[in-house]
Amino acid sequence: MNKSLIIVLATSLMLGACGSTEQLNVMQDDTGDKVTQSSTQSVSYKGDNLFPPGDDTMKPESKVSGGTFDYSQWTLVWQDEFDYPNDELENNWISQNGPTAHPLVASSRWRENAVVVDGNLELQARKETRAGQEWTTGNVWSKESFGYGYFEARYKYAAAPATNNSFWLWPAHGSPKGEKRCEIDINEGHFPNVVNSNVHNWTDKWTTASGGLKHYNNQIAHTFYGEPVHSIQLDEPVKTTKIRLTSKNPKSVYLREFRLFGPSVNELPIAMEKLPDSVVNLAAQDDVQITHSGSSWTENAKESFMTDDILASRWVSNSQGTKWIQFDFPFEQDVSGIQLVNGLLKDDGINNGWLEDGLANRNLMTDFTIEYFANGNWQVVHEYQSSEIANFGEEFHTYGVAWDEDYLRFYFDGKLFYTVRNDVCFSDTAILLSLAILKQNYSGEITEDLDGTAMTIDYVRYYQKKSSM
Ligand SMILES: [Ca+2]
Ligand SMILES: [Ca+2]
Secondary structure, rough: OOOOOOOOOOOOOOOOOOOOOOOOOOOEOOOEEEEEOOOOOOOOOOOOOOOEEEEEEEHOOOOOOEOOOHHEEEEEEEEOOOHHHHHHHHOOOEOEEEEOOOEOOOOOOOOEEEEEEEEEEEEEEEEEEEEEEEEEOEEEEEEOHHHHHHEOOOOOEEOOOOOEEEEEEEOOOOOOOOOOOOOEEEEEEHHHHHHHHEEEEEEEEEOOOOOOOOEEOOEEEEEOOOOEEEEEEEEEEEEEEEEEEEOOOOOOOOEEEEEEOOOOOOOOOOOOOOOOOOOHHHHHHHEEEEEEEEEEOOOOOOOOHHHOOOOOEEEEOOOOOOEEEEEEEEEEEEEEEEEEEEEOOOOOOOEEEEEOOOOEEEOOOOOOEEEEOOEEEEEEEEEEHHHHHOOOOOOOOEEEEEOOOOEEEEEEEEEEEEEOOOOOOOEEEEEEEEEEEEEEOOOOOOOOOOOHHHHHHHEEEEEEEHHHH
């Protein structure tokens, strides 16, 4: 394989339900042509299963847990602290210099956008048309390749929606014959605080019943900050005929329960439990009309699931554009309390892996506004922005993966949050740091706010386990 052949765009993006994913990663060669055939055999299967039928190698055998990462068991064998002049970046890294062919990426990527300054590597986003794309960013990969070990980077996201802030592993310098082509996304970070960690098998692909080409992966939007539950007690009841929730969440909204209470409910009930018999959910009455921005077509996602008093069932919204849900009452109501549960919970499970207690929430809404209709106007009664709780564009965090023959363990600030069995990744890999700007609201709306932002990397470090040396 041509050593400069493969540039992979770190733009794998979750769509829809846990385990039910659609892939947007594209490989291209340095002429910009997409690689549509891998060198190994593609396999066709019938059906829409994520995993090829009968493939038991994908199933977990036992749970593993590592807790907090123990650096004392590991030896630092390679590092880049970016503590040198900009023109020394080439000692360790190769830069993309040209357009980005993926149809969802709006940025060409250049060495000029990868700037070493003040002890950091900045991958800078700029509003400038080059190579036919309206934005520029940076994308670098290591000259060296690495085997099993612990990879960690400390970085901040570019502080605006529509960015993909990626620290990932890919065999940029080629794989040994017979090895599967493995991509490990340690984090494809989306502002303000979403962590996407994933393993892709690019060798074994299969065709679904609907004609799509799938490959094994397990994309998950981890949302460590924020809560599934929002309980809002109003200071004064509002008289209204309509209530609506609106969100700009980039992906589908998972609304498990939505409850409205009248003034007779003095104390809001426990959101994660069934309602007491004495408490009425005004939103769940038969004569309430529910309208919305659209439901996901990928799964059973009816709007009635958000008011059925069953935590396990949920409405799943459209994935693109603004999401909203509206409740129309047949006559004016007094509303004094609002309660909702959203996102994916640990009990929802995942394919081929395990989530740790305390860091298991996924797909929580990044934002929402609740309004009521009165006197001919919509009036805001509650607003939520997850960037006010955790803003990874302002805060440095560490993202890591411990990779061995059996497992891949993903760490956030040194805490294990996610483990998958290793069925794919057995040969050396390069390290990549990539900023992309994404179209179609995949990680939020493209705005002028992007101009001048930067994915800012303090360091990249690689460790090997002491017992393996
Ligand atoms: Ca429900
Ligand atoms: Ca540094």
